[in-house]
Amino acid sequence: MAIRTVYMDNNATTPVDPRVAKVVTDSLDLYGNPSSMHTLGRDAHREIERARALTADMIQAQPREIVFTGCGSESNNTVINLLFLPKVTDGGRNKFISTVIEHPSIYELDEMLTQRGIEVVRIGVDELGKIRMGELKKALDEKTALVSVMAANNEIGTIQDIAGISTMVHDAGALMHTDAVQAAGKIEIDVRKWGVDYLSLSGHKIYAPKGIGALYIREGAPFGPFLLGGHQEDARRAGTYNTTGIMAMGAASEMVCREGRAETQRIARLRDRLEQGIKDRVDRIRVNGHPTDRVAGTTNISFYGAEGESILLYLDMEGIQVSTGSACATGSLEPSYVLMETGVGAELAHGSIRFSLGRYTTEEDVEYVIEKLPPIIERLRRMSTL
Amino acid sequence: MSDKQTIFNWVYTEKVKDHFMNPKNILEDDDYQEDGKGLVGSMACGDQMLVAIKVENDRIADIKWRTYGCASAIASTSMMSEMVKGMSLEEAYSLTPQMITSELGGLPEHKFHCSVLGDKALRAAVDDYLERQGRDNPYKRQTAKIVCECKGITDQQIEELVRDGSVTTLGQLQELTGLGTVCGGCKDQADQMLHDFLHIYGK
Numbered sequence: 001m002a003i004r005t006v007y008m009d010n011n012a013t014t015p016v017d018p019r020v021a022k023v024v025t026d027s028l029d030l031y032g033n034p035s036s037m038h039t040l041g042r043d044a045h046r047e048i049e050r051a052r053a054l055t056a057d058m059i060q061a062q063p064r065e066i067v068f069t070g071c072g073s074e075s076n077n078t079v080i081n082l083l084f085l086p087k088v089t090d091g092g093r094n095k096f097i098s099t100v101i102e103h104p105s106i107y108e109l110d111e112m113l114t115q116r117g118i119e120v121v122r123i124g125v126d127e128l129g130k131i132r133m134g135e136l137k138k139a140l141d142e143k144t145a146l147v148s149v150m151a152a153n154n155e156i157g158t159i160q161d162i163a164g165i166s167t168m169v170h171d172a173g174a175l176m177h178t179d180a181v182q183a184a185g186k187i188e189i190d191v192r193k194w195g196v197d198y199l200s201l202s203g204h205k206i207y208a209p210k211g212i213g214a215l216y217i218r219e220g221a222p223f224g225p226f227l228l229g230g231h232q233e234d235a236r237r238a239g240t241y242n243t244t245g246i247m248a249m250g251a252a253s254e255m256v257c258r259e260g261r262a263e264t265q266r267i268a269r270l271r272d273r274l275e276q277g278i279k280d281r282v283d284r285i286r287v288n289g290h291p292t293d294r295v296a297g298t299t300n301i302s303f304y305g306a307e308g309e310s311i312l313l314y315l316d317m318e319g320i321q322v323s324t325g326s327a328c329a330t331g332s333l334e335p336s337y338v339l340m341e342t343g344v345g346a347e348l349a350h351g352s353i354r355f356s357l358g359r360y361t362t363e364e365d366v367e368y369v370i371e372k373l374p375p376i377i378e379r380l381r382r383m384s385t386l
Numbered sequence: 387m388s389d390k391q392t393i394f395n396w397v398y399t400e401k402v403k404d405h406f407m408n409p410k411n412i413l414e415d416d417d418y419q420e421d422g423k424g425l426v427g428s429m430a431c432g433d434q435m436l437v438a439i440k441v442e443n444d445r446i447a448d449i450k451w452r453t454y455g456c457a458s459a460i461a462s463t464s465m466m467s468e469m470v471k472g473m474s475l476e477e478a479y480s481l482t483p484q485m486i487t488s489e490l491g492g493l494p495e496h497k498f499h500c501s502v503l504g505d506k507a508l509r510a511a512v513d514d515y516l517e518r519q520g521r522d523n524p525y526k527r528q529t530a531k532i533v534c535e536c537k538g539i540t541d542q543q544i545e546e547l548v549r550d551g552s553v554t555t556l557g558q559l560q561e562l563t564g565l566g567t568v569c570g571g572c573k574d575q576a577d578q579m580l581h582d583f584l585h586i587y588g589k
Contacts, residue, residue: 307432309456313406335432346430383412384454385425385434 006320006365010205010297010358011154011182016248017207017359023251024209027244034241035232044243051250055214058253059180059199060190067215067236068246072181072202073105075215076148078226078237079177079198080109083118083146087222088175093145095119099131100341101153103179119143127343128290129158136165140172147176151183151199155338155354156289157298159187166195175221181205181213185256186264186295197221203245207359208252212245267357268296270366274355275299277370282377286348288339297357302339302348305386306377311353314376320369323354398457399491405461410468413438413450420450422518424510426586427503433459437467437507441515444475451507458493462501465490466508479512479525481505499582506586533576536568541579548583556580 007015016024027047032040034048053063069075082088083096096113098106100122110120121139124132131149140147147169152159162178169176177198180189185206191199198221203212215237217223223236230238275287284304303311308324315322324336334340335349344352355369398406413436420438427434433455440448449467453460466486470478483501487493493501516523530540544559553559556577560566566573 305429305454307455307459310406310460313457317407346432350429350432382414383409383452383460385436385452386429386454 004319004368006361006368008355008357008361008365008369009321009323010361011157011354011356012323013204013210014207014358015360016209017252017255019255020208020248020251024244024248027247030243030247034243044241047250048241048243048246051246051253054250054257055201055253056216058184058189058256059201059216060192061216062219064234065191065216065219067217067233068242068249069213069215069237070211070239070242071213072179072200072205073103073213074226075200075202075213076103076105076179077109078215079146079148079200080106080113081226082175082198082222082224083113084116085222085224087224088145091142093143093174095121095139095141095143096146096148097121097123097136097139097144097174098148099123099125099150101125101129101131101155101338102148102150103154103181106148106150106179118145123149125158125341128293129153129156129288129338129342130290130293131160131165133164133168137168140168140174142173144169144172144174147174148179149177150179150181151189151194152180152186152295153289153338154182155336156300156342157182157294158290159183159293159295162194162196170195182295185252185260186297188260191216191218201249203249203252206252206256208248209245212242212249214249263359264296267359267361270361270363271297271299271355271357273363274357274366274369275301277366278373281370281374286344288342288344288352297361298354299356300339300352300354302344302352303377304348304351305384306351306380307384308350308352310380311351311376314380315353315369315372318372318376320372323356324352398461398494401465401489401491402458402461402493405464405490406457409460409464411450411464413452415450418450420511422511422513422515424507424512424514426506426510427455429454431585432456433503435459435463435503435507437463437504437511439508439511439515441475446470446473446475446478449508451504455503456497458497458501459503461490462486462493463504463507466501466504470508475512475515476525476528479509480529481508499585502582503586533579534563534565534568534572536572537564539563539565539576544576544579545583548580549587553580554584 030044032044034045052066056063056066096118113120123135149160149165151162166176175197178196179200181202184201197218199216201214204210225236227238286302288300312324335346339349421441423438425436436452438450439446451463451467453463483505486501530542533539533541547553
């Protein structure tokens with residue numbers, strides 16, 4: 001049996017902060033439907049509006065620019081569906097540009113878009129995971145309706161220059177969306193400085209529970225609801241308000257505002273220590289992603305001659321929870337598309353592990369991983385065909 | 387039972403876990419004097435297996451292996467190595483992935499392909515042994531299965547064509563062998579088979 005649990009999969013999901021958990025528990029008493037006119041309804045409504053202001057603060061937005069959704073994927077889907085809005089495609093704008101490293105809730109919609117007459121262009125990335133600006137510049141034209149570029153990548157953590165990209169996109173007269181699910185809480189987000197029209201957020205990556213997301217819609221940006229049939233969220237998203245989730249999102253956002261900067265500095269130090277510790281003890285590895293423009297908690301490492309799922313499961317037996325860079329564990333034989341796009345090569349990509357540190361990662365956790373990992377790699381390499 | 391074990395259980399059986407944690411018969415000695423050796427798969431595809439056998443009186447006297455692969459691949463090869471010790475070459479040659487996985491108490495469906503490499507590597511090792519001995523291979527024909535009834539094309543013919551790089555697509559296979567060009571009823575099966583063989587032998 002494992003001696004301890006070391007959670008290093010914070011990019012997959014974060015634990016719920018105990019202070020957020022308290023808000024969740026308390027919220028259960030606010031059972032009134034926030035759309036109801038009576039006291040119980042109004043009490044819940046008040047808390048929702050408070051949470052909206054807190055969430056807006058995290059990204060320097062106005063409260064009315066925030067719509068709560070069910071998750072980050074819903075936020076992304078909502079924006080993609082704007083491509084069927086006449087306001088957005090007016091003047092023959094039927095082109096959608098995204099990147100080769102987007103989350104599935106963006107890129108898996110490509111086929112549906114193509115079938116429905118939208119031209120889809122995906123911009124490549126360099127070996128550090130930065131999108132190729134020249135390619136984007138070339139693709140942007142008077143046909144472009146919408147561009148979506150993730151602010152920080154979930155697998156390798158590379159951060160994009162969203163402000164610079166937004167300027168280019170707006171110069172072409174198109175709309176700009178960024179999936180900031182992995183960026184929130186890890187880098188400072190300022191929607192005005194970034195100049196984006198839409199921005200997606202998720203609660204469970206910032207220590208709130210699963211099942212709550214948010215979408216920033218710049219005041220004046222074209223919009224139509226994805227979920228229809230209700231007046232909630234100012235008729236921008238139908239469905240009874242998720243009082244509990246929304247309050248949790250507000251509380252989690254408030255903590256990011258208050259503690260985010262110090263927290264990311266601490267996490268970055270731990271991540272650097274982990275990376276160095278592994279580099280010192282294990283040879284034939286490659287650290288993926290950008291050396292500096294990378295979110296604090298993420299390090300993605302390819303181990304030559306050791307397969308990712310095997311590393312993951314041996315680490316799991318030591319109580320260490322990580323993620324593979326390879327999709328093998330989820331049923332596909334293909335290695336991670338993000339790593340392949342950055343030119344890692346299939347052999348190395350199959351042996352990739354993502355360590356994502358977070359609010360509760362300690363120095364002891366890092367030392368424990370540095371101690372336990374090298375013998376596992378050594379063991380797998382000994383039984384490997386390499 | 388700890389939480390950790392519960393998590394493991396819904397992915398893999400206890401037996402898989404045991405063989406993954408304590409794999410048997412790993413080839414550790416670089417000077418191992420094998421009588422036959424087989425290598426299938428590729429690291430680029432995510433799994434590669436090497437099987438080395440010693441043969442006495444046409445029986446598998448000893449078997450050692452190395453695997454680059456996921457937990458299922460490691461567990462399947464380990465299980466296979468335990469199963470075939472003492473088997474006649476003929477028995478070993480007709481070992482199927484189903485026999486290995488059922489001995490393991492099952493694998494998750496999407497992991498089934500991992501067990502296919504183990505018996506392929508074993509057959510490659512037997513092939514290599516017979517070739518080194520300059521002997522005919524009587525087992526190949528016995529285990530061949532007809533895929534295309536109309537043209538009489540077997541799984542082994544398809545495997546050979548993929549292994550020597552003659553075909554990489556169903557179209558090429560059809561052109562070369564006529565498979566699936568009459569009733570067409572085998573095309574899905576052949577395509578799946580082609581896909582599996584490409585995974586095993588492809589780069």
